[in-house]
Amino acid sequence: MNIQEVLSDKVKEAIYSIFNVELPHVEFQPTRKDFEGDVTVVVFPMLRFVKGNPELIGKQIGEFLQNNVDEVSGFNVVKGFLNIVICDSYYLSFFNTIKELADYGRVSEPGHEAVMVEYSSPNTNKPLHLGHIRNNLLGYSVAEILKAAGKKVYKTQIINDRGIHICKSMLAWQRFGNGETPESSGLKGDKLVGNYYVAFDKAYKAEIAEMIAEGVEKEIAEKEAPILKEAQEMLRKWEAGDEEVVTLWKRMNGWVYKGFDETYKNLGVDFDQLYYESNTYLLGKDVVADGLEKGIFYKKGDGSVWIDLTDEGLDEKIVLRSDGTAVYMTQDIGTAIQRVKDFPDITGMVYTVGNEQDYHFKVLFLILKKLGFTWAERLHHLSYGMVDLPSGKMKSREGTVVDADDLMDDMSQTAATISEELGKLEEYTDTEKQELFRMIGLGALKYYILKVDPKKRILFNPEESVDFQGNTGPFIQYTYARIQSILRKADKIEIVWSTTVANTLELHLKEKELLKQLQLFPETIQLAAENYSPALIANYTYDLVKEFNSFYQQVSILGESDEERKILRVQLSKKVGEVIQSAFLLLGIQVPERM
């Protein structure tokens, strides 16, 4: 129980005993640093129930609390703000209760409610880029946060393995590839396939230019270019199950998956269950037939099926083509239902998809609700802003992308350069160093992306490297490493971890501030889960670390002469380290023993 919960009832009691009025709610806030106190009760909202001077009311409540509540050791009133001083013993006993908890802040009993979190979901015709990195980091982190908040989580992705885009790569490979394979070229599979996607586009543009030169209109040329026609023909063959096309398709997708797996492994993300569009694109048609019967959908003259959402302030939306084939929406309806069939404990789903699809998901969720699925009430589109470059949007076709693998390598490289300059790793072997640089580089990248509100668009400038100082991943990792250094030394001088520090110890201001910050961890996890926001975890961790560094600077930990106080400081450092590690795990960032 945190201090606000303790005090809330007591304040109500105070109001009842002084004014004989039942107060429905008490408003708290942390006391601002410039005033004395730990928590503040805001008196203004009470004026609706209690008539009088806010300053005076505050004083009366303060006196009541000081006399009747053990945890309250003092108070002061500034305007309508009652600043309450909480006694040290409260914080010390709080610390003693959490000290040994290995997973402090997390809900330990696994919930029976499951949530499926979808993220990544790439096309299989090109490598992953910076945009996918944001998607992956967000999805993975939200999944971890939901777990920590007590949910059972299934991580999933739907791989867009079919369609015209992969046919383009296949066709270009057939034409220009001369049998090139990842083995023969030494290229990562997804890179190789991506090269042919670019090659297709080049050939396609050349054909268009040629046709225009021959007097064909641009728009017609774009539709009629022979290479495009051929790709479309390939897609038709694929859908018909043509053996040759399907074999090539399997082969090239196989290359891509191998490449993706490597990238995912480097990024540190994983999935519990994969869905492939080639298996799901026909799903949903039965549901549409069913909905048609129920009158949720209606059929137009040409046979296409629609839903009218104008009552909801949206448009009419097609759910089945006039030729009876599925559209994107049909497929998503079907996939959602399939997932609940596969995992019957699912009560909600999270879709990590860019904000360009806000409208699509609004409609999808509405349709599923209208179809009467109870779980449709608990669907969430984790919508995030695009990652743009100073030059504009990233386009794979035109090669203006920041490649995921390259970026991760660059980050490691930067970490290596900085680290070598500082030169504190003499005793490390080369492999240990490489591992560390990777950890730091990735930490910088992940933190940089996750600390900002997902809704905001990110402008990524590759020229200016991601910071390693200030509010960054490495700053937090560094603090963790420093703590571990203290603990290694403390171990040698035999500080006993299990020693319980007496509640009577008088706390240093910095110790108290640290304890207050530690107390916020559980509620921060819950808040982050409710808001699907890794940024809240990142900012919390940053505040904790700032507080610790200030503590570290101002007091001596191992050099403290009072034995009991030294024990407290070491234990406190250890706990802060654990919380940093735990919080960073939620962001998918590792922490080093030294750096």
Next chain:
RNA sequence: GGUCGCGUAGCUCAGCUGGAUAGAGCAUCUGCCUUCUAAGCAGACGGUCGAAGGUUCGAAUCCUUCCGCGAUCACCA
């Protein structure tokens, strides 16, 4: 044009269901390594919170209008 999102210091971002003098980092400038890792700490500088109205004891936060940026409004996915 309709709908949705965003707009806070030179730059990158915090700011919870409205609360005290709007906070960090980067950059610029000052100090601090004979004591636990200086990727650090302490401090200075820097703001009419896009604009105007409104609600309220109180607004960066809620409402309205306007401006700017982005996304979206396909029998593409």
